[in-house]
Amino acid sequence: MADIGIDLNRFILEEERKHPNATGSLTQALMSIEAASKIIASQVRKAGLAGILGKAGKTNVQGEEVQKLDELSNEILIDMLSDSGEFYALASEELDEPIYPEKGKNAKYVIAFDPLDGSSNIDVNVSIGTIFSIHRRIGDGVENFLQEGYKQVAAGYIIYGSSTMFVFSTGNGVNGFTLDPSVGMFLLSHPDMKLPEKGKIYSINEANEKKWIDENLKKFIDALKDEGYTSRYIGSMVADVHRTLIKGGIFGYPADKKNVNGKLRLLYEASPMSFLITQAGGKATTGKEDILNIKPHEIHQRVPVFLGSKKEIDQLLSFIGS
Ligand code: P6P
Secondary structure (H helix, E strand, O other), rough: OOOOOOOOHHHHHHHHOOOOOOOOOOHHEEEEHHHHHHHHHHHHHHHHHHHOOEEEEEOOOOOOOEHHHHHHHHHHHHHHHHOOOEEEEEOOOOOOOOOOOHHOOOOOOOEEEEEEEEEHHHHHHOOOEEEEEEEEEOOOOOOHHHHHHOOEEEEEEEEEOEEEEEEEOOOOOOOEEEEOOOEEEEEEEOOOOOOOOOOOEEOOOOOHHHOOOOOHHHHHHHHHHOOOOEOOOOOHHHHHHHHHHHHOOEEOOOOEEOOEEOOOEHHHHHHHHHHHHHHHOOOOOOOOOHHHOOOOOOOOOOOOEEEOOOOOOOHHHHOOOO
């Protein structure tokens, strides 16, 4: 295990050295994400002052109003990732279709990202985040993004909260790095992150209870209440998943009568977060199948999401599993 305090770049390079055939492409790819995240963090931290709060007046492919910080974060990521030359294609929550950077024509990887998830919380100063998912390039078009989640090469998020953290996995466990703004470096603060086998928290928007499709879901939540669980729901996926990764328990965004496939997107929310939770010893399911086994059919498709500690996920499936 790497020493606490080692910086992210050195950690990534040491990971590369463990793979004799590595070409350095993934290293460069991850470092370009890191660089973009530092710029986004600086914009997020001063958003209230820089007059970039508030709605940009446009709506994205999800039909959601786009806030200026969303647009800015999306542009920063597109510029930095395209310029790295390490990505053949980029897919973003903010783009209807993938883009194919000129410098990435011979690149080995593709990346899907949510540039600033939880953006409805920007104006009220609640933690928000960037989520990313990296796959190997397998072809020349959108099929690159329609790969099962278990095939991800790397996945991670950056949470802009009380501190800025970079949490990621390349398939060998999960490590968390905290930004030291005084030196502009992410330093290893959470080595080899593991979910507790069982938590004490459930995280779900109970306001939607009347719309839940499976009535056994309410029975499951009531069972947790009877066991003395507490409820924590921030309404920003990165923040709710980050807490679940550290404290355990369960986070869910189920299908309901309004969102019949759930609200969260498979490619750049559910799949990368499920990869991390699974790498950290937890589980992730739609309630019917393991999220990492789903073969996407569309880059913006939505899925029901339940992820967290083994105990709570197994208990959930005993109530709602097919
Ligand atoms: P609701 C934020 O808009 C988001 O996409 C996720 O970050 C979050 O988990 C979810 O939506 C919250 O949705 O319907 O509970 O407000």
